[in-house]
Amino acid sequence: MYKISEFVDITGLSKETLRYYAEVKLLEPAYIDPLNNYRYYDDGSYFLAILLVKLRSFGFTIQEMISVMDDKSFANLEKILQQKRNTILLQIDNLTVKLGELDEFLESGKEND
Structure with missing residues (x-):
């Protein structure tokens, strides 16, 4: 499992982007610690994050990316x-x-x- 700061480093996505992607159900954390609300991501999350980075670089809108992820x-x-x-x-x-x-x-x- 990756803490959000580690996940930011390996994916290039910002914390704000990750929070927004979770809000719109595009990329949700694999686990949220109920005690401190820390977000954790796993290897599956990494694969999806890299796909989203690529789709964004191809000019996909958020709605188009949601369609792909659905x-x-x-x-x-x-x-x-x-x-x-x-x-x-x-x-x-x-x-x-x-x-x-x-x-x-x-x-x-x-x-x-």
Whole structure:
């Protein structure tokens, strides 16, 4: 079992994030000591925390992460990751178009100088 301070060190998540994740039922401590309310995490918690860190880095919202975590078997994880990948590709396409339009606009302003 890991104390919250140890868990913060090995996962990179802040204490505040861990408390919030517990509040929204995203990642709950494996054990809470009833005497002092200290939170403890186990190796299973570590696996889930690392998954959440990765999902967050991929731009998943809290609600999307809850959806992933609700599927305890992770049977749909690949499908969800593919959907996120497609969303990112679409965003890249949209930003590329906007960048082209911005470049054209800048160039048109130079012609008037």
